[in-house]
Amino acid sequence: MYRTPRGRLTVTTLSPGQAHTLAARLADLGHRFSGVTADQHTAATFAEAWRRHSGGAAPVRDWWGRLYRLGTLTEPEPLPAGRGRLVGEREHEHLMRWCREFAADVGESVSIDAESWAATRFAEKRYTFWEAPDGTPVAMAGANPLVGGQVRLDPVYTPARHRGRGYGAAVTVEVSRAALAAGAREVVLFTNPANATSNALYQRIGYVPVTDFTGYAFSG
Known part of the structure; x- marks a missing residue:
């Protein structure tokens, strides 16, 4: 625990x-x-x-x-045009904006700005953008530090205007491959079980469902 x-x-x-x-x-x-x-x-x-x-x-x-664990990593076909690259320090405002959008999409109530960043769960991760051939970022994925041989991916986000083009799968594969290269024995991620699109996407690129997890809030 x-x-x-x-x-x-x-x-x-x-x-x-x-x-x-x-x-x-x-x-x-x-x-x-x-x-x-x-x-x-x-x-x-x-x-x-x-x-x-x-x-x-x-x-x-x-x-x-729903917890997923990476089995055999499978690159999507066709792979969308572009490439993955690490997010640079000068792109922090862009990164925070996308983290705010992701949090809103999944119903998290959290303040994400320069002052609060370090105290959020989005800090201390390694982020990768998938960028289009013209250099425009179109999706992102974060990876938590390697702990006990395991890396957990979080968050994975594609802005609404860029969805449906395979960018989310491409950046997830990019980050998963980097985690394996860094020595991870396990690469895992969580999904919303009610989101059929994301669950199908992760299974197509090699992630296998393990079990469902639940959270409870305490008061008093």
């Missing part, structure tokens, strides 16, 4: 007994969390156990995602 900077607990798969034991122990130690994220069964069991042991209000489900 680990705790995010925003106080959210992320835990591995636990049996019901393990989830209750962990919740009781953390509550006894005086810990406080803003929520929990785990596979569906673990998250639901821990959230209820936390309510009982912490005396808080009923937890509220606030996130649902």
Whole structure:
């Protein structure tokens, strides 16, 4: 398990007994969390156990995602014209604008500007643009640092005006290949299970669904 900077607990798969034991122990130690994220069964069991042991209000489900793991990376055919390249320091305003647009698309309530950037989950990632032949960025993908042999891609974003042309798949392949070259044994990402388009896209380029995860927010 680990705790995010925003106080959210992320835990591995636990049996019901393990989830209750962990919740009781953390509550006894005086810990406080803003929520929990785990596979569906673990998250639901821990959230209820936390309510009982912490005396808080009923937890509220606030996130649902499907975990994918890269199998055999497959380049899309046809590959759209253009190339992938790392985002430069002088493009930070452009990057923040696209992160704000991505957050709005997925329903995240977050302030993303020069002052708040370092405290957001979008900081400390390595970003890549896919750019058209004329040099115009048309899609982006971020990669979290390599930890324990694993790299997680997040976010992947194509502005609405550029969608439907394969740019999202192209930049995802570019970033996935870079993660493997950097030594990642696993490359993973989360999708919105309700978005059939993105789920089909990732499967076409070699990502395999693992399981669904759920997040619960705590209060009190």
